[in-house]
Amino acid sequence: MFITGTSSALHGARALGGASARPRVAARGNGRGGSAFWWVVNRRRARCLGSPAEAGQLLCMAARDNPPPNQTRSSLDVDSMASRLAAELHAPKVDENDVPGEPSEKAGKQMEGRNGLPYVLLTNEHTKQTAEVYLFGACVTSWKVRDAASEVLFLSDQAVFDRSTAIRGGIPVCFPQFGNQGNLPNHGFARSVDWKLDAIEMVEQLGASRCVLSLRSDDLPEEHRRLFPHKFRAQYRVTLNLRGLSCELKVTNEDASQDLKFTAGLHNYFKVRDIEKVRIFGCEGLEYMDKTAGNTMRREADGLASGLAINQHTDRVYREAPEEMAIFDSTALSVMKLNKRGFPDCTVWNPYGSQGSDPGWGGFVCVEPVVFHNEGVTLKPGETWTGSQELAAE
Numbered sequence: 001m002f003i004t005g006t007s008s009a010l011h012g013a014r015a016l017g018g019a020s021a022r023p024r025v026a027a028r029g030n031g032r033g034g035s036a037f038w039w040v041v042n043r044r045r046a047r048c049l050g051s052p053a054e055a056g057q058l059l060c061m062a063a064r065d066n067p068p069p070n071q072t073r074s075s076l077d078v079d080s081m082a083s084r085l086a087a088e089l090h091a092p093k094v095d096e097n098d099v100p101g102e103p104s105e106k107a108g109k110q111m112e113g114r115n116g117l118p119y120v121l122l123t124n125e126h127t128k129q130t131a132e133v134y135l136f137g138a139c140v141t142s143w144k145v146r147d148a149a150s151e152v153l154f155l156s157d158q159a160v161f162d163r164s165t166a167i168r169g170g171i172p173v174c175f176p177q178f179g180n181q182g183n184l185p186n187h188g189f190a191r192s193v194d195w196k197l198d199a200i201e202m203v204e205q206l207g208a209s210r211c212v213l214s215l216r217s218d219d220l221p222e223e224h225r226r227l228f229p230h231k232f233r234a235q236y237r238v239t240l241n242l243r244g245l246s247c248e249l250k251v252t253n254e255d256a257s258q259d260l261k262f263t264a265g266l267h268n269y270f271k272v273r274d275i276e277k278v279r280i281f282g283c284e285g286l287e288y289m290d291k292t293a294g295n296t297m298r299r300e301a302d303g304l305a306s307g308l309a310i311n312q313h314t315d316r317v318y319r320e321a322p323e324e325m326a327i328f329d330s331t332a333l334s335v336m337k338l339n340k341r342g343f344p345d346c347t348v349w350n351p352y353g354s355q356g357s358d359p360g361w362g363g364f365v366c367v368e369p370v371v372f373h374n375e376g377v378t379l380k381p382g383e384t385w386t387g388s389q390e391l392a393a394e
């Protein structure tokens, strides 16, 4: 939503004021799906063009021809749209995770959750968003937007909170193995062990609330250390910023002489009203491993102009997916945007009632940034890898 959306207005503010600009809460979008869909379609069209100026021109033309539902042609301020877009495209990107925070109770607090399991309730007073992050599995189990009234993530009715198994739903962290290729349990052990809470902090400068969790190989139960005899430190930062929710996973090889090899992913369960009416943008033309067909490599059709529909058991690991992807839920009239870094690949999964599926399969779609193809990550002793995602919901 380039005209009214939170994301573009803030990018614009950042471009004009730099990283030290006072955070401000931008005007919200109109929250109607027509406008959200308009954003997706035109953003996709703009992406095909080379320069920011061309992209800006195209967006302006598209807006004139096809204004979002709450605006008329004459009310569009095309010049300001164009300069905002150009600012967004040219702005040096600030890595918010590099800006240090200060411990603060305003950012959140540790609470006792289901069955007494500890979790962090993060709050962002600027945007009135909240998130819940369980220390078990470093799992984000809830992210609420629109004055904390609207839940973005799916949490299964069958989710178990007793440390016996990973929490089903939210955003489980898959590490050091994504999927079942390797000698570890499916998706590795990080989602089924306790992480340590290092900090709950406020990044005043950016209007962001953040919690920092960590996991060290030395603290793992013996069974995992035996199967994965490597020294590592993982840090996971979950931030509620002015645009939405960001998750950053950093892994350091702490071994003095051995390489550290792993695959990883952030297993986002997005809540949808009706899986049949969902479209996913960003997979068109990509090569993927089809896990429903014995891991055969296939290629997605190029002409998915209206996005990928889920109408069967779908379990695909796309190779080199674009940084920006979007999920359009035409029943809820909402768009969830995913911007990923350091995770080259992406999984799309919905069991669609297949054997053993969660009974809630019609109410979620998993779109997961992963590093999987090309043998994942190899870190030399002392090296660090970082993978992150930014989620926005409109």
Ligand SMILES: O=P(O)(O)OC[C@H]1O[C@@H](O)[C@H](O)[C@@H](O)[C@@H]1O
Pocket: 179, 186, 187, 267, 291, 315, 316, 347, 349, 366, 368
């Ligand atoms: O049941 P689990 O271990 O949580 O995994 C759920 C699904 O997670 C997806 O990421 C995988 O691609 C699927 O193959 C898998 O079935």
